Structures are given as structure tokens and as C-alpha cells.
Amino acid sequence: MVYGAIGLNYKSKLVIVENGIGEIQYRKILEKSDMFDELKLKYGSENYIFIQDGAPAHTSYLTKLFLKKDVTF
Secondary structure: OEEOOEEOOEEOOOEEOOOOOOHHHHHHHHHHHOHHHHHHHHHOOOOOOOOOOOOHHHHOHHHHHHHHHOOOO
């Protein structure tokens, strides 16, 4: 499995995942991709929108908390 993100004039690093993705692995992937740091440098802190689908790893309480606390948009 491969994780990546795309947007207007942006593409993240690809992160290769060997197994399924749970909430802990998903947060590690987000950190490993450096996506949020790159987006902040390119667009500024609040000038982009991060959209996910409804996968359980994306919607878990801990992932939402991580995005609110650890990733300052």
C-alpha cells in the first residue's frame, strides 16, 4: 500500500506501508510524510484544506485529536 497526497501545485512524498493502516500507523505516516510542514511553507498556516475520506483510521478520536493538537493548521 502507498500513501500520498495531492493538491494544486503540490504532491507529498510517497510513504510505503506494508500492512493495513490503523489509527496509530496513520498518524505515523502523516508525520513521516512531512506534508503539513511542506504545506505551511508553500501556502501558509491556514491557506490550505486537508481532506480525508471516512476510513476508520482517519475518523478515530485519537486521529482527530492528533490533527487538532499536534498539527497546527
